[in-house]
Amino acid sequence: MQLKTWALALTLCGVVEATILQNGQVRESHFPDTRISDLSVYHFNTYDADAAEISYKGRWDSNKVSYWSAPGLVFGFSGDKVAITFGENTVNGTLVGYRISGRDWIFTNVTGGGTHLLVTPETPGIDEAYPVNPQRFEMRVSNWGYGIQIDKVHVGTGESLIKIPPYNRTIEFIGDSLSAGDFQSYEGLSSFAYGVGEGLGGTEYYVTAFPGICVTDQECWGNPRGQVHQWFYSSDTSWRAAEIWGDNPEPWDFEKMETIPDIVVINLGTNDNNVANNVSAEAYVDAYKKLIQGVHGKYPNAQVVIMVELWLGFYQYGNSYAQYQGFQHELEEIVAYFNSDRYLSAPKIWDGVTETIETLNMPSEPFVHYFRTKGILQHNDIGPQYHPTDVGAIKVASHLLQYIKLTFGWDLAATGPEYVFHT
Known part of the structure; x- marks a missing residue:
């Protein structure tokens, strides 16, 4: 009986050690793969990285390559799809967080030269009422030593990016x-x-x-x-x-x-x-x-x-x-x-x-x-x-x-x- 109890205790310890709770929720360590290979399926409306509707946060060079800590970008968008194509100066595997308006961060690892579908009709919050109008998309780089390069930003057919004015402080x-x-x-x-x-x-x-x-x-x-x-x-x-x-x-x-x-x-x-x-x-x-x-x-x-x-x-x-x-x-x-x-x-x-x-x-x-x-x-x-x-x-x-x-x-x-x- 003691041996069974000890074995059960070891099993429970193993479960606890493998699970990290943060704010009462399991913290993910394996993030969804958002990369897509066939862009033609989505019939995107595509914007260049220097589009006036995109606001870059933190420090980026003139080629839209990010540096330092927590650089990011913000834009408004219509519709229910957002994808980003990352340039060759993106470090493969860089972890980015992104979110719609005031919802929780979603994390994914991105790749240089790849296109990642980040917002779909199934994204939490996309089908709900919006106290923030237009819908606000924000992305931030998590790692200070890695970085990304923005090549293109895509939204759905007939949809558009919208400039979000900066905050006043x-x-x-x-x-x-x-x-x-x-x-x-x-x-x-x-x-x-x-x-x-x-x-x-x-x-x-x-x-x-x-x-x-x-x-x-x-x-x-x-x-x-x-x-x-x-x-x-x-x-x-x-x-x-x-x-x-x-x-x-x-x-x-x-x-x-x-x-x-x-x-x-x-x-x-x-x-x-x-x-x-x-x-x-x-x-x-x-x-x-x-x-x-x-x-x-x-x-x-x-x-x-x-x-x-x-x-x-x-x-x-x-x-x-x-x-x-x-x-x-x-x-x-x-x-x-x-x-x-x-x-x-x-x-x-x-x-x-x-x-x-x-x-x-x-x-x-x-x-x-x-x-x-x-x-x-x-x-x-x-x-x-x-x-x-x-x-x-x-x-x-x-x-x-x-x-x-x-x-x-x-x-x-x-x-x-x-x-x-x-x-």
Whole structure:
């Protein structure tokens, strides 16, 4: 009897270990195959990737290749079919999430050169009443290191794409793996940056973040350049960007951005602070100041939020744990510098492409703030890879949402759509 009970227990444990529940639902690990081979069967109405009705979110180069974290696209459509043909610069197997209006994300792996039928009459929500009119299609890339290229967008015969106007407020996150969602369930779509962008509701968001990158312009964990330089470019520091662009990456065209960020949140320094990268405090401060000067030059009216305490993990402290801190004094000094007359009287604007700095006589008021993360995360909110768990990311996003609401008066406009994290 004991042997049978033990065997049953092992069987039950096996079932539990093989099933992951998230929000009370089973989290999928094998996603539907949406690729189709014969396009003529569907008699599509086809649009090129540069169609005016398509709004690209995040950073894409001029060939409609995506980079950085959680880039995506949005458009309205009529009818009950949507398919996308992906270009040759799509990394095969890239996991994308897509959804109609405020419904749950649906995930699928896409292929370069393939056409994927993403919306059909059977897609949840397609046959229901629409509080959002027209129907809104959104797609986001989940992985920060992979990417896609859009070649064509297809809808049903006699149907059309419809331009969706952008939201009237925008937030950008500049960071490293902590902002990119590295080691989290859906990576970019599980990061705290995604949680804040979606949690605000009615807000455009860009996540210009890549794992391992320093703010200082030097090699860090395989990244050849730092954010003080790379933020000014369309592409990130990935191997695929190097294959596509070589030594001449395409500068980001700030003037063609659909919306200009009102708030920029920066979380950088964890990689600079690692002894393996040998970054001095002086070099870190200089690079961080130049990055903020560049942000101020490109977005003169934006408010900048520095996340002050770096997430360097925890160490055992007696019979408990304490949080490591790095560059704490330096970060506080950076905030003080930008809010002093030394800077405000004659702002110095850094250009990471030409690597020049210019002093401008432009009207300015204090615009740099700090958001303290100390005390938000506890020891078990950091995973084995020194990155926040999904729960840790939600905690940071929740606190940052309230900080933005209280500091800048932004209402939380998400009123029901499936925005903050997903099943």
